[in-house]
Amino acid sequence: MFLTRFRLNTARPGTRRLLSSPQTLHAAVMSSFPHILPTDTPAPGAPRVLWRLDQEARAEILLYVVSPDRPDLTHLVEQAGWPAVATPDAPGWQTRPYQSFLDRLASGGRWAFRLTANPVHTIRRKDGEPRKITAHLTPVHQMAWLLDEKRQNRAGFRILEKPDDRRTLPSGTTHKGHPHHGDRYELTVADTRALAFGKPGQDNSTSRNKVTLVTVTFDGRLEVTDPDTLRRTLTQGIGRARAYGCGLLTLAPLPRQPTP
Template sequence: MFLSKLTINVRSREFRRDYANIHDMHRTVMSAFSTVDTDTAPRQEQGILWRLEDAYGGFVQYVQSRTAPDWTRLPFDYLTGPAQVKSLQPVLDAVAPGRKLSFRIVANPTYAKSQGPDVRGRRFAHRSPDKQIEWLVRRGESHGFVIPVGGDGHPDVTPSPCPDLAGRKTDLNGKITVLPVRYDGHLIVTDPDTFTDALCTGIGRAKAYGCGLLSLALPRTQRQ
C-alpha cells in the first residue's frame, strides 16, 4: 500500500476546474494510475482513496493506493512541488488487538428512508452531530474497531462539517452532491483482519469523491 501527499497549487486552472466539479477531481486522481484489465472498477481494483484538506491557506491532497502512482501525469502546474510517496506497511504492521490509535476520516454519513413497498429507499445525509457519531460507531462495529468513551462520558470523536462536494458526470442526469463530515478522535482495534480491510478499502459511501480514507497515528500521549 502507498500513501501520497500532494501539495496543491491553488492557482492551477485545472485544479480550479476540479474543485468546482468533484467528478473531474476523481478523474484527475485516477489519471496517475495505469489502466487495469479487469471486470472490477479501476478505483476498487487499485484500492484508490483520497482526501483533500485545508493547509496553510491552500490544500493538501492525500491519496492511498495498492499500486504505485505516477504523479508526473498531472497537469504541469497542478502541484507546488514533487509528490511525497511512502509505504503504508509500518501503519499496517501497527494494527493489533487492543491497539489505541488516533484517527481522522472524512466520511459520508447517510441513512436510507423508505419510499414505500418494493421501492428502493432514498438516501439522506445525517446532519446532527449525535447522529453522525452514531453512524461512525455503527461502522466501527462492522469494521473491527470501537470508539472509546472520552473524559466527558461521550464517544471520543469530534465531527466537523466540511464544504459540500458537488459535480456532474457526463450524462444529463449525473448530478453529484455529497455532504461530507470530518471525524477526529481515537479508536481501539478489536478485529485486526477486519480493521485492516477497512483501512485498505475505505469506510462508507462516496469513496470516489474524497470520502472513506482512514488516517491513523499514535495517540498524542504515546508519541516521542
C-alpha cells in the first residue's frame, strides 16, 4: 500500500478543469496506474484506489491518494502541477509506503482523523413507494451518520468524547433527540459541498443524466477498537461515492499534551 500527496497548481487551466468535475479527477487519478483498465472493478474486500481533495487555503489544494500500487502522476504534474521544476528526485508529488504504518495500528491507539464522505439515508415519501437514497443536509444529521454505533463498529474505531472541562455546552446536552449533538464528541464538520456534474459520453443538458451528491469533510479524534477492521477501512474506504473523492479516512498523531 502507498500514500501519495500531490499539490495542485491553482493557476493552471488544467487544475480548474479537474476541480470542476469529480468524474474527470477520478479518471485522472486512475490513469496513474497503467495496469488498471477503465472497466476494472475492485474485487469485494480488496484494497482499492481512494482519493480525497483537501483545501488548506485558497491557493493550497492537496490531492491525497491511497493505493495498492505506486502511482505515476506525471500527467497530473503536466496538467495541474509545476512541470518546469520537476526532476527525477522531485517529480512533483510525494509517495510513501503505507503498509508499515497500517501494521503499527494497535487497539486503544488514539489518532486525529480526517474523512470526506457522502452521508446518506433512505426515505420513503409515501406508503408503497420504494425507498430513495437521500443526502443528509444538516450538520447534526451528518454527524449522526458517522457517529452511528454500528457504522463505527464496522469501521474499527470509536470517536472520542470530549472531557467535561472542554465542553461549551453542559454535559449530556441534546438536540431534537440526538444525544451526540453539541459538544459531546471530538468531531466537527469542516466543509459541506453540493456537487452536480455530467456523466462522460452522455447528454448532460438535463438533470436526469447528471450526478448530484453532497460531500462532507469531518475532522475529529478516534480510538482504535479493532486494528484489522480499521486497516480494511483505511484501504477500502467508508460509505458511498468513493469514485468521486469520498471515503478516504486518514490518520495523524495527536498533538502532544504539555508536561505539567
